[in-house]
Amino acid sequence: MTAELSPALYLIIGGLLTPLIRGRVLRALWMLGLPVVAFIAVWHLPEGALHPVSIFGLKLEILRVDRLSRMFAYVFLLAAFLAGIFSLHLRSALEPSAALVYGGAAIGAVFCGDLISLFVFWELTAVASVFLVWSTGTARAFHAGMRYLIAQVGSGVLLLAGLLVHWNATGSVAFGHLGLEAPGGVLILLAFGIKCAFPLLHNWLQDAYPEATPTGTVVLSAFTTKLAVYALARAYAGTEILVGIGALMTAFPIFYAVIENDLRRVLAYSLNNQLGFMVVGVGIGTELSLNGTAAHAFTHILYKALLFMSMGAVLHRVGTTRGTDLGGLYKSMPWTTGFCIVGAASISAFPLFSGFVSKSMILSAAAHEGHYLTWGVLLFASAGVFHHSGIKIPFFAFFAHDSGRRPREAPFNMLLAMGLAAFLCVGIGVWPQGLYALLPYPTDFVPYTDSHVLSQVQLLVFSALAFTVLMRTGLYPPEMRAINLDTEWFYRRLGKGLVLAGSELVGHVYWLALSRARRRVVRAIGSIYRHHGPQGLLARDWPSGSMVLWVSIMLGAYLVFYLIG
Amino acid sequence: MERRHWLDRKENVTKVARGLYLLCGVLVLLDLFIHRHAVVGVDGWFAFYALYGFVGSVGLVMTAKLLRLWLKRPEDYYDR
Numbered sequence: 131m132t133a134e135l136s137p138a139l140y141l142i143i144g145g146l147l148t149p150l151i152r153g154r155v156l157r158a159l160w161m162l163g164l165p166v167v168a169f170i171a172v173w174h175l176p177e178g179a180l181h182p183v184s185i186f187g188l189k190l191e192i193l194r195v196d197r198l199s200r201m202f203a204y205v206f207l208l209a210a211f212l213a214g215i216f217s218l219h220l221r222s223a224l225e226p227s228a229a230l231v232y233g234g235a236a237i238g239a240v241f242c243g244d245l246i247s248l249f250v251f252w253e254l255t256a257v258a259s260v261f262l263v264w265s266t267g268t269a270r271a272f273h274a275g276m277r278y279l280i281a282q283v284g285s286g287v288l289l290l291a292g293l294l295v296h297w298n299a300t301g302s303v304a305f306g307h308l309g310l311e312a313p314g315g316v317l318i319l320l321a322f323g324i325k326c327a328f329p330l331l332h333n334w335l336q337d338a339y340p341e342a343t344p345t346g347t348v349v350l351s352a353f354t355t356k357l358a359v360y361a362l363a364r365a366y367a368g369t370e371i372l373v374g375i376g377a378l379m380t381a382f383p384i385f386y387a388v389i390e391n392d393l394r395r396v397l398a399y400s401l402n403n404q405l406g407f408m409v410v411g412v413g414i415g416t417e418l419s420l421n422g423t424a425a426h427a428f429t430h431i432l433y434k435a436l437l438f439m440s441m442g443a444v445l446h447r448v449g450t451t452r453g454t455d456l457g458g459l460y461k462s463m464p465w466t467t468g469f470c471i472v473g474a475a476s477i478s479a480f481p482l483f484s485g486f487v488s489k490s491m492i493l494s495a496a497a498h499e500g501h502y503l504t505w506g507v508l509l510f511a512s513a514g515v516f517h518h519s520g521i522k523i524p525f526f527a528f529f530a531h532d533s534g535r536r537p538r539e540a541p542f543n544m545l546l547a548m549g550l551a552a553f554l555c556v557g558i559g560v561w562p563q564g565l566y567a568l569l570p571y572p573t574d575f576v577p578y579t580d581s582h583v584l585s586q587v588q589l590l591v592f593s594a595l596a597f598t599v600l601m602r603t604g605l606y607p608p609e610m611r612a613i614n615l616d617t618e619w620f621y622r623r624l625g626k627g628l629v630l631a632g633s634e635l636v637g638h639v640y641w642l643a644l645s646r647a648r649r650r651v652v653r654a655i656g657s658i659y660r661h662h663g664p665q666g667l668l669a670r671d672w673p674s675g676s677m678v679l680w681v682s683i684m685l686g687a688y689l690v691f692y693l694i695g
Numbered sequence: 696m697e698r699r700h701w702l703d704r705k706e707n708v709t710k711v712a713r714g715l716y717l718l719c720g721v722l723v724l725l726d727l728f729i730h731r732h733a734v735v736g737v738d739g740w741f742a743f744y745a746l747y748g749f750v751g752s753v754g755l756v757m758t759a760k761l762l763r764l765w766l767k768r769p770e771d772y773y774d775r
Contacts, residue, residue: 270774388759389767461700497734505735509744513751529702580729585738588722589748595719596752598712607760613773614766622773 136193138238140168145230149223158218161226165211172203179243188303191243198570202240202360205428206233209352209435216439216547217345228261229349236353240360245293245303252289255354256282262346263338271341278338285324292317308365326358327402329378333618340394344442351401351434356427359408363423368415376413377504379406380511387518391609393451393527394441400519403511404430411492414499417571422491424570429484429558433476436551440470443540444527453609458532466540467528469548476555478520478590484555487562487577513593521597
């Protein structure tokens with residue numbers, strides 16, 4: 131029976147039922163049990179297209195199992211489990227419920243073998259996840275959620291358009307390799323590109339994620355964008371343009387990350403930068419690079435969740451994650467500080483931490499395939515990641531100038547979730563073979579060579595040196611209570627301005643037309659009034675005497691005519 | 696009175712910084728002893744990664760600082 135059910139349904143149906151589960155212990159067991167059950171179900175799934183169905187001549191495959199989909203399903207379930215622990219303190223059932231449905235939808239999408247089922251799950255991730263933003267409960271979060279929803283649903287609409295074009299031209303809706311040449315290929319790439327936060331299509335991410343609840347951002351960071359990476363790896367492996375797009379993605383967000391004040395927004399920019407590495411891996415399209423993309427997605431979900439958890443814990447205790455308002459928190463939140471540093475070391479790809487064993491595959495692939503410029507950009511971005519995620523996040527939150535705040539240490543469930551994530555980050559870094567065994571292609575990649583390790587340590591330590599020198603000489607740009615313009619300006623400012631100006635113009639024209647029409651109506655009523663009103667010629671009272679007179683005149687005239695005739 | 700932490704003392708922060716400088720020196724010297732398997736070409740040069748990391752990071756921060764002149768807006772910019 132389990133083989134017939136998509137493991138996604140455990141989370142989706144279970145998530146919808148979550149509000150009905152009363153009692154904290156029972157609900158905790160429910161929230162954590164669902165991912166475990168689904169994990170076992172995925173474990174036992176045989177490979178291949180299971181139970182394809184034909185509807186109206188369309189071949190739908192809700193469950194296509196191979197190494198790539200299974201690996202993403204595992205890490206999604208791991209993320210759902212960790213996020214579940216992290217949100218155990220919540221009283222409301224809305225967030226855990228939305229998180230489970232959202233995670234389930236992402237897993238459902240990963241197992242889809244056809245574009246129509248993909249579209250359904252794709253949209254479900256959008257609709258379920260927006261509640262994590264709205265749960266913050268402020269007008270600001272509501273508006274950010276709306277913008278997020280528009281971007282996500284828009285991506286789904288493009289996917290639908292692309293799949294219809296593709297179906298019309300080829301008669302197939304199979305979700306396999308497409309490439310740009312396939313009919314509808316460009317539309318579908320754009321759909322994936324929005325969800326993957328390609329440059330210029332990226333700003334929904336930095337807009338919405340930092341507005342979500344402390345727990346919501348942890349969940350959000352795991353699924354949507356990595357689902358997009360999975361979809362790209364499935365359909366666009368070896369598409370050359372992705373190498374350039376990915377390289378750009380690794381580089382430009384880090385400039386923003388350096389000057390951004392809200393530390394959760396810094397993490398959103400660095401998330402964007404990490405996606406760039408994965409996109410480059412997809413674009414190169416060799417077995418090594420695709421393995422690198424899958425491995426990096428796996429490690430990234432864990433360390434990014436860990437980093438967002440640590441900032442979530444800070445937000446939960448302090449009420450803000452603005453760099454200007456933080457500092458010195460290590461004194462009262464030492465465990466959170468430690469876990470944050472593990473996450474920071476992992477994203478920076480320090481040897482013995484998870485990022486190192488995955489990112490080096492992509493860098494090696496870029497160098498070996500002759501993408502030297504891309505390699506240089508990735509190396510620059512690697513140094514940059516250490517700068518803004520590795521140093522800036524822990525430094526400004528927990529060290530730097532002492533803000534005088536002494537919040538309590540994070541709640542136990544948060545510490546447990548962070549501890550488990552940190553354990554996995556170090557575990558994968560120390561023993562990468564476990565991760566490599568899950569990869570879509572067999573690999574004999576060896577991350578720990580003298581040369582590799584020394585290169586990476588030199589790169590990172592000298593990046594730290596740059597930070598230290600700039601800090602001690604006062605050249606480092608200080609944290610400021612300010613925001614920085616990004617592409618959202620085009621729709622939040624320019625677009626809004628155009629709409630406002632447009633509506634003013636329409637209002638003006640409408641008012642002009644209306645006043646003219648009113649004048650005409652008034653004139654028409656006036657003329658009717660003149661002729662038919664109380665004083666009007668046609669409405670005057672005629673005395674009966676004059677009527678008798680006229681009748682006698684007419685009769686007389688008749689008599690005269692009669693006599694003559 | 697809260698207890699003073701080790702990092703609260705200025706001289707200890709200096710110690711950390713000195714430790715880092717020393718580590719940098721050691722790492723560059725290690726380049727003399729460890730054979731590099733160069734793929735791109737430049738990656739085989741002496742202290743390439745160290746220089747690249749330092750120059751890249753300084754460039755990143757300084758460029759970002761310049762960008763701020765152009766991109767920085769008040770926090771309530773979009774609410775107005």
